[in-house]
Amino acid sequence: MLGPDGNQDLLKRAAKALVPGGRVVVQDFILEPDRTKPRQAVLFAINMLVGTEAGSTYTETEYAEWLEAAGLGAVQRIRLPGPADLMVGTR
Numbered sequence: 340m341l342g343p344d345g346n347q348d349l350l351k352r353a354a355k356a357l358v359p360g361g362r363v364v365v366q367d368f369i370l371e372p373d374r375t376k377p378r379q380a381v382l383f384a385i386n387m388l389v390g391t392e393a394g395s396t397y398t399e400t401e402y403a404e405w406l407e408a409a410g411l412g413a414v415q416r417i418r419l420p421g422p423a424d425l426m427v428g429t430r
Contacts, residue, residue: 342393347405350428354409357430363411365426366419370398379422402426 341349353363368380375381380396387394399416403426406414411428418424 340387340391340394342395343397343401343405345393346397347408350405350409350411354406354411354428354430359430362427362429363406363409365402365406366423367402367426368396368422369402369416369424369426370396372398372400374398377422399426 350363350365357363368377368383370380370384371377374384384396387396402416403414406426406428409428411430413427413429415427416424417427
């Protein structure tokens with residue numbers, strides 16, 4: 340439900356709260372780089388556009404950059420069998 344600035348702020352605050360070795364895990368519909376697929380992620384982005392002030396869906400690269408900027412390492416995407424995946428960063 341947040342825009343890029345809000346997401347970055349939230350991830351920085353979450354990372355600060357972690358003990359060494361702690362992880363931030365984000366579950367979301369993650370867009371491919373061209374932002375046109377997967378369909379569920381694109382449709383959810385439209386839903387967020389209509390229903391929130393600044394929300395959207397984001398790419399793996401965007402999440403990775405935000406997690407790394409928050410001071411987290413070993414950033415990885417974990418693909419799940421459903422329409423949403425995980426982005427994980429470790430302090």
